[in-house]
Amino acid sequence: MKSSLSFDLNQYLSERVRLIDDALEHFLPGEDVRPQNLHRAMRYSTLSGGKRLRPVLVIAGAEAVGGDAQMVLPTACAIELIHTFSLIHDDLPAIDNDTLRRGRPTCHVQFGEATAILAGDALFASAFELITRNASIVPAERVVHVVALIAEASGTGGMVGGQMVDIESEGKETDAETLEYIHRHKTAALIRAAVVSGAILAGAEQWQVETLSRYGELTGLAFQIADDLLNVTGDPRKTGKAVGTDTARGKATYPALFGIEASRQRAYQLVQQAVEALYSFGDSAEPLRAIAHLMVEREG
Amino acid sequence: MKSSLSFDLNQYLSERVRLIDDALEHFLPGEDVRPQNLHRAMRYSTLSGGKRLRPVLVIAGAEAVGGDAQMVLPTACAIELIHTFSLIHDDLPAIDNDTLRRGRPTCHVQFGEATAILAGDALFASAFELITRNASIVPAERVVHVVALIAEASGTGGMVGGQMVDIESEGKETDAETLEYIHRHKTAALIRAAVVSGAILAGAEQWQVETLSRYGELTGLAFQIADDLLNVTGDPRKTGKAVGTDTARGKATYPALFGIEASRQRAYQLVQQAVEALYSFGDSAEPLRAIAHLMVEREG
Numbered sequence: 001m002k003s004s005l006s007f008d009l010n011q012y013l014s015e016r017v018r019l020i021d022d023a024l025e026h027f028l029p030g031e032d033v034r035p036q037n038l039h040r041a042m043r044y045s046t047l048s049g050g051k052r053l054r055p056v057l058v059i060a061g062a063e064a065v066g067g068d069a070q071m072v073l074p075t076a077c078a079i080e081l082i083h084t085f086s087l088i089h090d091d092l093p094a095i096d097n098d099t100l101r102r103g104r105p106t107c108h109v110q111f112g113e114a115t116a117i118l119a120g121d122a123l124f125a126s127a128f129e130l131i132t133r134n135a136s137i138v139p140a141e142r143v144v145h146v147v148a149l150i151a152e153a154s155g156t157g158g159m160v161g162g163q164m165v166d167i168e169s170e171g172k173e174t175d176a177e178t179l180e181y182i183h184r185h186k187t188a189a190l191i192r193a194a195v196v197s198g199a200i201l202a203g204a205e206q207w208q209v210e211t212l213s214r215y216g217e218l219t220g221l222a223f224q225i226a227d228d229l230l231n232v233t234g235d236p237r238k239t240g241k242a243v244g245t246d247t248a249r250g251k252a253t254y255p256a257l258f259g260i261e262a263s264r265q266r267a268y269q270l271v272q273q274a275v276e277a278l279y280s281f282g283d284s285a286e287p288l289r290a291i292a293h294l295m296v297e298r299e300g
Numbered sequence: 301m302k303s304s305l306s307f308d309l310n311q312y313l314s315e316r317v318r319l320i321d322d323a324l325e326h327f328l329p330g331e332d333v334r335p336q337n338l339h340r341a342m343r344y345s346t347l348s349g350g351k352r353l354r355p356v357l358v359i360a361g362a363e364a365v366g367g368d369a370q371m372v373l374p375t376a377c378a379i380e381l382i383h384t385f386s387l388i389h390d391d392l393p394a395i396d397n398d399t400l401r402r403g404r405p406t407c408h409v410q411f412g413e414a415t416a417i418l419a420g421d422a423l424f425a426s427a428f429e430l431i432t433r434n435a436s437i438v439p440a441e442r443v444v445h446v447v448a449l450i451a452e453a454s455g456t457g458g459m460v461g462g463q464m465v466d467i468e469s470e471g472k473e474t475d476a477e478t479l480e481y482i483h484r485h486k487t488a489a490l491i492r493a494a495v496v497s498g499a500i501l502a503g504a505e506q507w508q509v510e511t512l513s514r515y516g517e518l519t520g521l522a523f524q525i526a527d528d529l530l531n532v533t534g535d536p537r538k539t540g541k542a543v544g545t546d547t548a549r550g551k552a553t554y555p556a557l558f559g560i561e562a563s564r565q566r567a568y569q570l571v572q573q574a575v576e577a578l579y580s581f582g583d584s585a586e587p588l589r590a591i592a593h594l595m596v597e598r599e600g
Binding site: 029094115135139143148152160 | 329334335337339342389394395413414415418420421422425426427432439440441444445447448454455456457458460461463464465468481
């Protein structure tokens with residue numbers, strides 16, 4: 001095992017992203033299969049060069065407790081499909097009305113609104129189908145646990161619930177509690193579910209699940225603050241998204257409520273806490289430590 | 301066990317619908333819990349007096365192989381949530397643009413489009429969470445099998461895929477093969493998944509699963525033909541939906557392609573075949589036989 005000094009995050013990420021991209025390419029239905037347009041839209045939005053942060057976290061969660069990528073690959077891909085589904089629906093005219101994503105036209109701009117709604121729905125369904133494929137590798141009890149966890153993190157108790165409160169808060173004065181609710185549900189819930197799912201599939205003990213849950217929560221919050229900051233200060237050539245849109249919409253964001261400098265400090269503090277939470281893990285958690293730092297140091 | 305002569309379908313249905321309605325009321329998040337508007341929309345569309353045909357089929361599928369309602373109730377409710385999710389999204393302006401459902405304004409008319417999209421998404425997520433609760437009653441392997449089955453029946457290989465082809469066929473001349481594709485995917489897939497899921501959770505043998513799968517496919521097709529017929533000849537006070545909308549939209553339907561009389565005959569023929577498929581089941585399949593007839597004899 002590598003020592004932490006020699007850990008090469010770039011190499012680590014590029015190897016795992018390649019695994020994930022190959023698996024996504026393989027799992028997604030082909031464009032020559034009926035209904036072709038739906039499959040084109042599903043593939044267009046999924047295979048568009050995302051950072052694959054969430055599926056990498058599934059793998060890193062498994063590795064932290066002694067598992068490996070192959071053990072969790074279907075679930076890693078499932079989490080990416082859920083993330084993509086949420087982006088497609090959030091971009092819709094009735095919600096955020098975004099036209100640019102990862103430097104390309106959003107799904108509904110490219111394929112029309114009806115197809116975009118259905119492509120999101122189909123990706124969400126495919127995600128659960130994919131998770132069940134993990135049952136050919138690990139015991140069924142673990143898979144059921146992970147389905148429950150990911151479903152909860154995606155729905156009203158997680159991502160979708162956070163998005164709902166986010167929309168409702170637009171143009172209104174938002175208090176810190178509501179902002180925390182939005183970040184915790186809209187972003188942190190799925191990031192936490194990713195790390196924890198990987199660990200559960202790999203047979204983690206209860207204390208490990210709890211520690212990684214805390215790691216996921218903290219890094220998830222840090223990630224969203226960094227995202228809010230990039231919307232203010234980022235370079236659209238690197239983020240692939242328009243800048244200043246949150247302010248224009250009166251969105252509830254961390255920098256809007258606390259200012260840029262305090263937001264930066266808070267993000268670094270959360271990452272610090274996340275890394276400290278892993279103190280009883282050895283070198284196997286080195287990727288998780290490095291990824292925590294990356295979450296706030298990224299440019300896109 | 302009752303003999304088939306004395307089987308009282310109305311009593312059977314009202315008992316099971318009460319069980320399902322109580323369970324749905326219990327499972328759905330409360331309107332006093334954040335995000336309240338999302339939960340209002342989820343409850344509004346789900347608790348609106350649907351026939352509960354699909355969840356009843358989950359129970360009847362379990363009973364046919366010696367199980368009972370309590371054994372499958374979470375999954376029965378999950379199937380109803382998926383059905384409701386699909387209705388909410390299909391009714392959206394970008395898809396069918398329907399304003400009336402079960403005699404009331406559709407979800408987006410009542411709550412706005414953004415909330416309707418997210419309510420559908422949240423119901424879909426809740427469905428998978430619910431299915432996993434079945435693991436406290438039956439072995440995890442069966443639950444994983446059912447998650448896979450229902451996810452496939454809901455997504456591009458089932459309901460969503462069928463809806464996509466349905467939309468694409470609007471206003472175009474549609475051949476019998478495409479119409480069959482739409483019916484098989486949009487409607488029959490989830491009905492089949494309902495019956496089969498109940499049976500699998502109750503520990504069905506392979507031949508029983510295969511037989512019930514055939515029953516579900518045949519009755520699902522019959523149900524859709526009956527639905528198409530009701531759109532032409534139904535009474536809006538009984539169906540709770542506007543009449544003639546399929547024709548106005550140039551939708552691909554059975555009566556449009558083959559005429560009303562041939563469609564009626566085809567529906568009855570499918571029901572006959574579905575009932576015949578159950579010949580090796582005893583009295584425990586009596587509800588399934590009666591439901592098959594109901595599917596084409598209903599008025600709404």
